Amino acid sequence: xxxxxxxxxxxxxxxxxxxxxxxxxxxxxxxxxxxxxxxxxxxxxxxxxxxxxxxxxxxxxxxxxxxxxxxxxxxxxxxxxxxxxxxxxxxxxxxxxxxxxxxxxxxxxxxxxxxxxxxxxxxxxxxxxxxxxxxxxxxxxxxxxxxxxxxxxxxxxxxxxxxxxxxxxxxxxxxxxxxxxxxxxxxxxxxxxxxxxxxxxxxxxxxxxxxxxxxxxxxxxxxxxxxxxxxxxxxxxxxxxxxxxxxxxxxxxxxxxxxxxxxxxxxxxxxxxxxxxxxxxxxxxxxxxxxxxxxxxxxxxxxxxxxxxxxxxxxxxxxxxxx
Amino acid sequence: xxxxxxxxxxxxxxxxxxxxxxxxxxxxxxxxxxxxxxxxxxxxxxxxxxxxxxxxxxxxxxxxxxxxxxxxxxxxxxxxxxxxxxxxxxxxxxxxxxxxxxxxxxxxxxxxxxxxxxxxxxxxxxxxxxxxxxxxxxxxxxxxxxxxxxxxxxxxxxxxxxxxxxxxxxxxxxxxxxxxxxxxxxxxxxxxxxxxxxxxxxxxxxxxxxxxxxxxxxxxxxxxxxxxxxxxxxxxxxxxxxxxxxxxxxxxxxxxxxxxxxxxxxxxxxxxxxxxxxxxxxxxxxxxxxxxxxxxxxxxxxxxxxxxxxxxxxxxxxxxxxxxxxxxxxxxxxxxxxxxxxxxxxxxxxxxxxxxxxxxxxxxxxxxxxxxxxxxxxxxxxxxxxxxxxxxxxxxxxxxxxxxxxxxxxxxxxxxxxxxxxxxxxxxxxxxxxxxxxxxxxxxxxxxxxxxxxxxxxxxxxxxxxxxxxxx
Numbered sequence: 001x002x003x004x005x006x007x008x009x010x011x012x013x014x015x016x017x018x019x020x021x022x023x024x025x026x027x028x029x030x031x032x033x034x035x036x037x038x039x040x041x042x043x044x045x046x047x048x049x050x051x052x053x054x055x056x057x058x059x060x061x062x063x064x065x066x067x068x069x070x071x072x073x074x075x076x077x078x079x080x081x082x083x084x085x086x087x088x089x090x091x092x093x094x095x096x097x098x099x100x101x102x103x104x105x106x107x108x109x110x111x112x113x114x115x116x117x118x119x120x121x122x123x124x125x126x127x128x129x130x131x132x133x134x135x136x137x138x139x140x141x142x143x144x145x146x147x148x149x150x151x152x153x154x155x156x157x158x159x160x161x162x163x164x165x166x167x168x169x170x171x172x173x174x175x176x177x178x179x180x181x182x183x184x185x186x187x188x189x190x191x192x193x194x195x196x197x198x199x200x201x202x203x204x205x206x207x208x209x210x211x212x213x214x215x216x217x218x219x220x221x222x223x224x225x226x227x228x229x230x231x232x233x234x235x236x237x238x239x240x241x242x243x244x245x246x247x248x249x250x251x252x253x254x255x256x257x258x259x260x261x262x263x264x265x266x267x268x269x270x271x272x273x274x275x276x277x278x279x280x281x282x283x284x285x286x287x288x289x290x291x292x293x294x295x296x297x298x299x300x301x302x303x304x305x306x307x308x309x310x311x312x313x314x315x316x317x318x319x320x321x322x323x
Numbered sequence: 324x325x326x327x328x329x330x331x332x333x334x335x336x337x338x339x340x341x342x343x344x345x346x347x348x349x350x351x352x353x354x355x356x357x358x359x360x361x362x363x364x365x366x367x368x369x370x371x372x373x374x375x376x377x378x379x380x381x382x383x384x385x386x387x388x389x390x391x392x393x394x395x396x397x398x399x400x401x402x403x404x405x406x407x408x409x410x411x412x413x414x415x416x417x418x419x420x421x422x423x424x425x426x427x428x429x430x431x432x433x434x435x436x437x438x439x440x441x442x443x444x445x446x447x448x449x450x451x452x453x454x455x456x457x458x459x460x461x462x463x464x465x466x467x468x469x470x471x472x473x474x475x476x477x478x479x480x481x482x483x484x485x486x487x488x489x490x491x492x493x494x495x496x497x498x499x500x501x502x503x504x505x506x507x508x509x510x511x512x513x514x515x516x517x518x519x520x521x522x523x524x525x526x527x528x529x530x531x532x533x534x535x536x537x538x539x540x541x542x543x544x545x546x547x548x549x550x551x552x553x554x555x556x557x558x559x560x561x562x563x564x565x566x567x568x569x570x571x572x573x574x575x576x577x578x579x580x581x582x583x584x585x586x587x588x589x590x591x592x593x594x595x596x597x598x599x600x601x602x603x604x605x606x607x608x609x610x611x612x613x614x615x616x617x618x619x620x621x622x623x624x625x626x627x628x629x630x631x632x633x634x635x636x637x638x639x640x641x642x643x644x645x646x647x648x649x650x651x652x653x654x655x656x657x658x659x660x661x662x663x664x665x666x667x668x669x670x671x672x673x674x675x676x677x678x679x680x681x682x683x684x685x686x687x688x689x690x691x692x693x694x695x696x697x698x699x700x701x702x703x704x705x706x707x708x709x710x711x712x713x714x715x716x717x718x719x720x721x722x723x724x725x726x727x728x729x730x731x732x733x734x735x736x737x738x739x740x741x742x743x744x745x746x747x748x749x750x751x752x753x754x755x756x757x758x759x760x761x762x763x764x765x766x767x768x769x770x771x772x773x774x775x776x777x778x779x780x781x782x783x784x785x786x787x788x789x790x791x792x793x794x795x
Contacts, residue, residue, distance in 0.1 A: 001766075002514060002766060002769050002770055002773065003514055003517060003773070005770050006770050006773035006774050006777065007777075009770075009774050010774060010777045010778060010781070013778070014781065132367065133365070133366055133367060134364070134365045134366075134368065135324045135325075135328070135330055135365035135366055138330050138365070139328050139329060139330040142329040142330055142333070143329060146329060152781075158782065159782050159783055
């Protein structure tokens, strides 16, 4: 009887909470461990996407499948994800034999001492256990299933998030703009309330305070020697993939507004991206070089709205397919 | 597989369902045995072979010991079991440690020696099941136990999944008789078993992993920069973490076994209310301290020998007990400190045996708090990454440091509240049992507590971490 009542109360309250969250527009979100599922797929010859949150937000995987008619890409990118460790990890895996699209934007590829890649050691360690331990493998799939089926488990509705919202004085049940799907696509709904930052405003202007904050958040740019070494290692890893039949493309996704100015001030294109493009034997696509990849509504400076991401993916695939 | 996982909940539901089907007792035991192998293999399948090997060796050796008539033959057979079990333990657990120390010794002697690094993976729970199977063979050798007539029962004793990887270390005399008659939990046992499982998971996932582990990690991961208060709060946090983690596992194990109709011995009895260290070891990891007492301390002579020899026996037992926990000198230091405490307590007890003041309430509370504080100091060696970190923490806790405090206000308050709650609860329960208190609080309070724990597990669980004792 005791257990019956206790479980009844818990199920009832969770059920009501689930309905409340769904009504408020909260989405169910996949757990971070699904990176290992995507990584395992990467070893199966499917297209692989690596890099930072721009790759995760700007490439719509449903559109990719619709346009190419092929396999769903393994989305391995993550917030702040740097190109090199990802690419070297894939190069070391004989199973990676398909197309690898690398988000190689300079400020996560060539930074020094920043938080870029903080998530990677955890991802790599989990993947190691995922492939060696049946328990971890099964638990990862179970968690993916539960987390994407039940909204009340989403981090945005967790105790910490609600406490944070309360202490910030913001609306308690405000659904997150972005969430991670089971396939690791991270659509962002900027909504009508977010003010668009003018795309071309004050290009090249340097705001010392903004630059200082940027360095604090993302680390200092590497010096020329380190940059050369990073480029050489990217090239070596890419060649390893090509030697077994794969192909690699380096991409710089669009950025805009103050973020673009900060990037340009700290990582001038000619010193970083252009050096990579000149040194590598692989194809490079910089969004600034293609009008169809460049002019998008700009919100936080570097991530597209989910509707724009669908269009962007189509145009990106046209360029990618066009060679 | 760990208790605090969705996979375990699914696995346990299936095992429990099959166990309650109208099938023969033998079929139910087979179900439990296969489930136990699956439980273990889910972590790393090849290591099941080790358990099979250990099971077969001890089964055969024990039967041969029982048949052998000459003492010399019996001793040789016992030696086979000891060498096999301790050999496996030595290789997998202490191989790298021995090699590192041998290399350091050679270097110290000026002999250049650079061995190949052995990439040895420690099989989870090897220390637990090794001690369990050893106790069976030793008990048969001593004539204290008849060998099991059923290989199925014996194999189940070695691998019974609730306690396979982190105890309690069950003795054959406690477990094998339970295999003779059909076991199925009645409604009350099932309810209490599920309650214990919930309490254990709450201790592990909420109190340990969510509340105190991040505080302990924050301090111990940067031990050299710990301020005075950081060091103390971090150590208090770890003291709580290790208890909630390990006692949580034991509580889950006992609860899971009870749901299946089996009774496992208590492994913890409110240790932070211990008055003195002999009392502490009757309350902390009871199955290990009992094992060390019966198979190491007493064979060494126990306390039926000269005073210096008793002190030496205490110290040897605790040093080896420390080494059992991990292949590192800091664990030996942890055991050594406990050995020193036990020696000091024994010395002092000779002079205070008849003192009336020791029975006063205030004296008992003071002694309990002193025992807790001294225990906290030993946890520093248990948790620190190495000796240098441990000494940095001890320095910060004693003479202080000029570093700024890194632990936030909320974490400090939470740790102090948890510590106060832990000590108070242990003192309150000191002379009783959890089951007794649970029964007394009444139905309404039981429902409220269960609901609170279940909600906490749903909303407040920390990062999923393996149980600390899995590494031993």
